[in-house]
Amino acid sequence: MGEIVHLSQKKIEKEKKLSKSKKKAPDAQTVRLWRLSMEIDDLIKKGVLDDSLPPxxxxxxxxxxxxTLISCCDNPEELSKxxxxxIERMNSNRNTGEPA
Structure with missing residues (x-):
């Protein structure tokens, strides 16, 4: 009987660890920014592919x-850096045409 209780306690501990290790759902602002990012990507692809605009x-x-965005922030030098x-990191780690 003691062994069953011990196994049950291990299961509970394992479930607690799993629940702690699971990523939290993104907040509303993160979701809005992600959607904006996808919209910008779609506009860029449309401009290059459909409208033949040079990249x-x-x-x-x-x-x-x-x-313009940087000029509106509180610390423009830090945001510029x-x-x-x-930009440097993205250019050094990916192949041309690979999504960001």
Whole structure:
């Protein structure tokens, strides 16, 4: 009988560990940002594929828009460095045409 109780306690401990290790559901802001990201990706793909816009011109437009966004934040230097870091990391770790 003691062995059954011991196994039951192990099962309960294992379930507790699993529940702690599970990722939390994303919050509403994360979901909204993800959807915005997907919409931007769709617009870029449509511009390149359907409208035959050159990727370098789309990149120029996005860089200008990013500059406008950076100018609205509290710490533009830090955000600029962060964006540059993300761009460098994305370029060094992926093949051309691979999704971000």
């Amino acid at each position: 370098d011109e789309i990149s120029t437009i996005l860089a200008h828009r990013l500059g 962060f964006c540059a870091h993300i």
